[in-house]
Amino acid sequence: MAYLTSKNRSFGLAVVGAALLGTGFLAWQFTGGRTSVSQWFNPNAISRKTLTTEAEAAFAHTAGLIAEAERQKLYNVTVPPQFLGKTIKDVKLKPDQKYIALTFDDGPWPKVTNNILYTLKAHDVRATFFVVGLHAQAYPEQLKQIVAEGHILANHTWNHRYHNFSTQQAAVQFKKTADVIYKHTGVKTSLFRPPGGHLRNGLVKYANANKYSSIMWSQDSGDTTNISSSSILANILAGAKPGAIILMHDGGGDRLKTASMLPQAIKELKKRGYQFVTVPELFELAAQNSSQS
Ligand SMILES: [Zn+2]
Numbered sequence: 001m002a003y004l005t006s007k008n009r010s011f012g013l014a015v016v017g018a019a020l021l022g023t024g025f026l027a028w029q030f031t032g033g034r035t036s037v038s039q040w041f042n043p044n045a046i047s048r049k050t051l052t053t054e055a056e057a058a059f060a061h062t063a064g065l066i067a068e069a070e071r072q073k074l075y076n077v078t079v080p081p082q083f084l085g086k087t088i089k090d091v092k093l094k095p096d097q098k099y100i101a102l103t104f105d106d107g108p109w110p111k112v113t114n115n116i117l118y119t120l121k122a123h124d125v126r127a128t129f130f131v132v133g134l135h136a137q138a139y140p141e142q143l144k145q146i147v148a149e150g151h152i153l154a155n156h157t158w159n160h161r162y163h164n165f166s167t168q169q170a171a172v173q174f175k176k177t178a179d180v181i182y183k184h185t186g187v188k189t190s191l192f193r194p195p196g197g198h199l200r201n202g203l204v205k206y207a208n209a210n211k212y213s214s215i216m217w218s219q220d221s222g223d224t225t226n227i228s229s230s231s232i233l234a235n236i237l238a239g240a241k242p243g244a245i246i247l248m249h250d251g252g253g254d255r256l257k258t259a260s261m262l263p264q265a266i267k268e269l270k271k272r273g274y275q276f277v278t279v280p281e282l283f284e285l286a287a288q289n290s291s292q293s
């Protein structure tokens with residue numbers, strides 16, 4: 001189970017639970033006075049206390065491994081090696097792999113980020129947030145909350161400019177943002193999104209030379225333009241496909257339209273059979289497919 005959607009997490013826990021039940025059952029057999037069992041095992045060789053302790057230790061160990069794997073995914077954000085140093089706008093999945101990644105740019109931002117986090121939590125959805133360093137510095141509480149609620153942080157430069165960058169200037173944009181993210185959350189991220197989707201102003205060149213993965217999108221919700229929230233919703237639904245990366249915004253301006261249509265977008269996509277994953281999880285799925293083919 002290389003990546004964990006909530007379904008897979010439940011499955012993982014179910015496996016642990018089943019293993020424990022099995023261990024418990026054996027413990028009962030060992031110590032429970034079924035004389036036929038004692039013909040197979042020496043019931044004195046292993047006490048109930050030892051087995052219970054072992055089972056507890058096994059559970060704690062496995063639960064600890066799962067928790068650690070989850071923690072690593074949040075705090076050391078990376079993607080399979082084939083996606084590092086590349087610019088990606090979507091991934092190829094099988095038609096029945098209805099996984100989609102929601103992404104939010106330009107935050108964190110007061111109110112809107114909180115509102116979006118509330119919706120994501122209410123619908124058990126995890127997303128990827130491409131934060132602007134300056135905004136992360138200004139709103140560290142929102143930044144921390146993004147991580148605390150299990151979402152992925154990604155670098156969207158320090159101040160979101162579109163001009164040409166020398167290597168040195170690009171390095172400053174990346175490093176200052178990485179530093180403020182790390183300072184407030186302890187997260188290190190190898191995901192980057194170029195502001196405005198500009199691919200030739202030096203930032204993507206720097207990203208790809210420094211083992212970042214530059215993440216574009218397969219569908220723009222259009223939420224920074226002057227369209228209605230129902231048009232934003234329609235754009236998102238039109239872009240739904242296995243492996244899609246949807247662009248939305250939680251900061252950089254008034255994004256209340258985005259926040260207000262999000263619950264409906266999630267409900268409608270779920271109704272159509274989609275499950276939501278983070279960008280690294282989406283890449284993990286694609287990598288598994290290619291290793292199987
Ligand atoms: Zn942006």
